[in-house]
Amino acid sequence: MPLPRQVFIAVIGAGGVGKCFLSQLSGLATKLSQAPGTPHYISLIWLSTSKKAIYHADYKSLGDWESELQNASKPALPLPELCEYLVKAPGKVVLVDNTSSQDVAESYPMFLHKGISIVTPNKKAFSGSYELWTSIFKAASNGSGTGGYVFHESSVGAGLPVISTLKDLVETGDEVHKIEGVFSGTMSFLFNSFQPTSGGGGPFSAEVSNAKDKGYTEPDARDDLNGLDVARKLTILARLAGLQVESPTSFPVQSLIPKELESCSSGDEFLQRLPEFDGQMDQAKQAAESEGKVIRFVGSVDVPNNKVKVGLEKVDKRDPIAGLKGSDNMIAMYTKRYGDNPLIIQGAGAGGEVTAMGVTADVVKVLRLLD
Amino acid sequence: MPLPRQVFIAVIGAGGVGKCFLSQLSGLATKLSQAPGTPHYISLIWLSTSKKAIYHADYKSLGDWESELQNASKPALPLPELCEYLVKAPGKVVLVDNTSSQDVAESYPMFLHKGISIVTPNKKAFSGSYELWTSIFKAASNGSGTGGYVFHESSVGAGLPVISTLKDLVETGDEVHKIEGVFSGTMSFLFNSFQPTSGGGGPFSAEVSNAKDKGYTEPDARDDLNGLDVARKLTILARLAGLQVESPTSFPVQSLIPKELESCSSGDEFLQRLPEFDGQMDQAKQAAESEGKVIRFVGSVDVPNNKVKVGLEKVDKRDPIAGLKGSDNMIAMYTKRYGDNPLIIQGAGAGGEVTAMGVTADVVKVLRLLD
Structure with missing residues (x-):
């Protein structure tokens, strides 16, 4: 019984x-x-x-x-x-x-x-x-x-209370205008190392290898760099906010896998050839630096305009997104009730x-x- | 029926x-x-x-x-x-x-x-x-x-998801080490104006009057400045984290009401006489500034040491607490699972x-x- x-x-x-x-x-x-x-x-x-x-x-x-x-x-x-x-x-x-x-x-x-x-x-x-x-x-x-x-x-x-909070906002009748942030612990760690707000950081390919060695990436780092993991999370949040997003590939997602390396047969081959493209990432880094900014891998949902996107953005060094530490996620929800200062949730976004x-x-x- | x-x-x-x-x-x-x-x-x-x-x-x-x-x-x-x-x-x-x-x-x-x-x-x-x-x-x-x-x-x-999150952490067996932050929209606004990280800010008494005029304080500003509102919130969080806090007056709470003004018979009389004490607050401000810090009204619960306290603290300018905007609250929860980088919740902590x-x-x- x-x-x-x-x-x-x-x-x-x-x-x-x-x-x-x-x-x-x-x-x-x-x-x-x-x-x-x-x-x-x-x-x-x-x-x-x-x-x-x-x-x-x-x-x-x-x-x-x-x-x-x-x-x-x-x-x-x-x-x-x-x-x-x-x-x-x-x-x-x-x-x-x-x-x-x-x-x-x-x-x-x-x-x-x-x-x-x-x-x-x-x-x-x-x-x-x-x-x-x-x-x-x-x-x-x-x-x-x-x-x-x-x-x-x-x-x-x-474990961050992102979904429950977004559901509460929607259920109680708030209007969600924008959701924006860093949604991947891997990407967070990678760019916090590649371009710290305080300057420094090694070549992009070296930072990818470092992140992989520290266990911050999937076994095949391409599974993080293609942006799909972040696109999936944005799809979930956009749907909860009321958008009928068809799939995680139905909006612009920037992959950090260079076109020329898409045909690599293994993750190892990919990592071996990635240094050839460090120049491109360095250019992006310097372009940001010259504006007093840093680059970060950001996702956003623009609810009124029905737009979701995922990719590299130049972020002001004083922006909380720029100052994240370790592999922290940060999710900012802009709503009618919260006005100009969003509701922000931050902390480890990965780990057993x-x-x-x-x-x-x-x-x-x-x-x-x-x- | x-x-x-x-x-x-x-x-x-x-x-x-x-x-x-x-x-x-x-x-x-x-x-x-x-x-x-x-x-x-x-x-x-x-x-x-x-x-x-x-x-x-x-x-x-x-x-x-x-x-x-x-x-x-x-x-x-x-x-x-x-x-x-x-x-x-x-x-x-x-x-x-x-x-x-x-x-x-x-x-x-x-x-x-x-x-x-x-x-x-x-x-x-x-x-x-x-x-x-x-x-x-x-x-x-x-x-x-x-x-x-x-x-x-x-x-x-x-409406910030503070209590539900703390309950989830405790219920699922995490160990809460410390809870720290800015728990009062009034105090947040007041000190963000009195000592912005970018410098400036008027005399303390003028900032109190300004906050009152803008509707950020209770009808009698002393009800905010005595620290009891923050002490009540800390009492709740400490109890949820497992501490048997007897009452909001059973731990150190710094009141910003000068001793000499405790006997004022009205809020108006208090506001009128507050400028006499601007020198003290200016000293505190300059002491912080000389260390590259700003003063903020902070509360904290130290769970293993069974200590709760509320009062002014010097905060590094790069600390997220220092950079809060408007009347935002910020609550950081340090736990065993989250390690050195706390789970942070931030946003408007007051308003209808x-x-x-x-x-x-x-x-x-x-x-x-x-x-």
Whole structure:
């Protein structure tokens, strides 16, 4: 018999974010079960990677998932079968997708229709086709449907309260005029190093290699430099602000991959040849410097004019965007109520712990709504 | 018969924030009633000021509250009678307290115990005695009780997502080390004018008069200058971070009211005599300037050392706190997960519309939880 206020959690993905999340979930479960007056019981009943899965036919909680996963031999069920399995759980279910898989993203409407809630940092579902976006929120209880709930705070700015704040502004009737900022921890680190406000910085290609060595880029740095990650985040914010953005490639996105290197067959070859183009980036840097500015990789959504764009911009050295440190994100929301001085949210926008934090906080929100 | 998903709203206070809130509520009610799939119906059934009230014995929605209130002659019911009235409403009730009344604040446990939810920007309940704090969260469903829900986002930083973010950090198991910033729109405006980072600024007393003329201070400017408003906000944040702060006067709070003027019988007399003390403030300004710094009115919570303090500090000119504009607040949260670069929230921390926005967004959260 299920405990009162027992909720079942299924998790896909046990990489960087996934591991941090599982650790936070375990702390949360302990805390909630001991809450005076209103204890909640969380049971982890499914954990899968792209290769294998651990779960029990009788929905028994997983124990030491780390060693169980290591010893596991069962392959993960196909998503429709996972859905069938979860629907039959003896209580409400939250599916946490800690992957960046397009396939899993496309299955959200199926899970939501069946009353299973979704919590995820995966950008793919919310920045893919507008059709997928619509079908997700048509199904979800916190959209216009009657299915599960869907929360995705960590899909923009990791654990920073960007999406919840933008939703609050819109829901309470504020008019969002512009959203602008630095939306990529990688790009932030890269340009803060390439052109610090205090001067200095090495050749662009050397800074890219440095960022990669420090673990700030994707395994293939081109996946950051093509601007698509930022374009995906802008797509999500623009849609929340009411724009019908068709896809993350339906507006101007500046790629920092030189045309001549688009055909490189590997990330290594790309990095090897990138120095040939350092001159171009140096020119841009000097052009900015001569105006007392620095270059930064910026994204913006202009709501009244229905314009989204992503790319290099010259930014005044005194602008808060110019003075960011490390791999910080900064998101400024200009609205009717906030006037000339925007509402600004700033802080680490990448990293396992802070991304998982947004996911765990969303799980708490769903638990409350499922009560 | 109540409509499906009908929630009754009672509002105390129709001043600056109250009027903005009622206008936002009306927009929200229209939007929610037209939401495809999951319409909600909001009925405003009570509106009172300190002098009078409008409501109907049969819980009929108030129509044009502005003219109804003008023509009203009924005095407001005493709070216990209001509670009885609301308890008998044919549906769930949210009481919105848009006053800064200590009496109303002290009645929250009574309402919460009866299942009535509370939404408020009123700092008094959360920054008064620790006993009141405890009894509120012991009663509330989102505390350890089984009564109504309580939300108070706008009690710190107006509509800025400060309280919800701090709660998320704590709930998901992050360790909050320090909270620091500028928590008063009045103090922000005052010191941004008195000592801009770019130099200049008039005598302190002239800047106080200017801030008062522009509507940035309370009717009696001493209510801002005594530091108590900031101390109340710090009390709330410190408690949310886990410290048992007894009251807003149980830690060091620097008052900017010179000792000699504490006995002034009126705000006007105070303003008249304040120029006698401009020399002291000028000294502080020059001392900061000689170190390349500016003075700002700052509050901080040092969690591991259980220390809260409020007062003037010399701040490096390049520090984001020094560069604030207008009456902006800035709140920096240093945590284990965010490391050296804090999570920062910045923007207007006062004003009717942005304060009401936080209240309206909280009402939406309660509506979802009441489903």
